[in-house]
Amino acid sequence: MELQAELEELQPVVMNLFKRSKRENRLSHGYLFHGPNGVGKKRLALWLAQSLFCLEQTDEVQVCSHCVNCTRIANDNHPDVHWLEPDGASIKIDQVREIRSELMKQGMESNQKVLIIDEADKMTVQSANSLLKFIEEPEAGTLLLFLTTNPAKILPTIASRLQPVAFRELPFEQLVKKLEQVGISQQKARIFASLTGSVQEAERLNEDEFFQEARNASVKLYEGLHHDGPEPLIFIQETWMPLFKDKAALAVGLDLLLLLYRDVFHLMLGENYEPISAGQAELLKRDALRFSLQAITQDMETVLEAKRKLDSNMNQQLLMEELVLKLKGGHLFA
Ligand SMILES: [Zn+2]
Structure with missing residues (x-):
């Protein structure tokens, strides 16, 4: 299934929010995606980044998933889309400094830049503070996406400047279906789906x-x-x-x-x-x-x-x- 169709099924409310914001040109400069593991936060961040650069989008489909820009972003090979994730147990100040200097440069190929921070709750206080200036005085054309399973651990000074976006757990039957698709027996799938709302977590339990x-x-x-x-x-x-x-x-x-x-x-x-x-x-x-x-x-x-x-x-x-x-x-x- 194409990414957009998959996300529309997985997170319909969130997708509607972003499709509408894009259509009305009202994207905020920063979002805090929160929800359990395996419910599509990273994939939605990818989709959103692609939607800013896709060369073949239509009114209906904002991300074609196959043009040169979509492909480069999916392969983490686009100069204006940056991913930040913990190096070991935390996101360290050096990692943030490096990204900051990238973000302060002129956009390489456009005036749009995206920074996606996965497991943003693992930022050290220094790391978070060094990003704060960016969040307080957002540059036009910079989109910051903070992803976390644990929003309570995001520094209030940061969280308060981001628009929160809640990702729902998968409904039981939908999760069972997904687990069967990845090769888990129905009997086990129903047990896992009763314990977690996340495909990834269920796969982990299975192993x-x-x-x-x-x-x-x-x-x-x-x-x-x-x-x-x-x-x-x-x-x-x-x-x-x-x-x-x-x-x-x-x-x-x-x-x-x-x-x-x-x-x-x-x-x-x-x-x-x-x-x-x-x-x-x-x-x-x-x-x-x-x-x-x-x-x-x-x-x-x-x-x-x-x-x-x-x-x-x-x-x-x-x-x-x-x-x-x-x-x-x-x-x-x-
Ligand atoms: Zn595309």
Whole structure:
């Protein structure tokens, strides 16, 4: 699919904003693109840069993707379009100085220049400050695009001078379709799509061996709690805690556990619901018949509560033990 068509499907609101701004000649001098990984921020920045230089654009299609300018920009080979991204852990002052001197030169081939800063939250304070002059006194014809997954980490002095543009997460079914297109089975795609709104993040999970183990562990814990799986408290101690070594890992484990309860919940509400955990479908369907809606709602809330507690300094094994006791108690119909 051509880039423009792809972006129109992926981020229709953002694309409408930019198409309108371009048509009315009201592009701002700086934007802050924010949203999760894999939702098209970089591709949209590329599209926007190309749209300023494309030689074959029409009213309908602002980026042809194949003219000499579109090609050079896509290959990072255009003298007036610059990309800046972290060198190691941060965007360093030397990198910014170099770009600044490029930006201060006369446009090489036009009076238009673009600077795209990926992972802009990784700018050091010095780097950010040295760009500040540019943002405060924008030169006509310079477009600055700041991209981030974490807008709260952009210095307020900078963020306040940029127009924020929110990128949405992909809707569930659309994400599943995309994941299937890159070769992920439908069953896995539905699990990943329940956990993240991002194609990239889902692809990462797919390649992560830990994730598969985590998934197995969450199913085992559920079976231990509500069927004839391992004794939950022992399982927590012997298998769960050694697997989920830190907060981030434990959060994934809890998300996966929550997925099973959510399936039961949705099965109770709709006969035609296809459980995300297709491998456990039969067992979950049985649970949907024998558990009460109130108990399942309570269970989901209990898991979410445990997830929130991860941010406190509570001992993690204690947190899990408390969770298991709550999930086990008072669960079935009285
Ligand atoms: Zn073109």
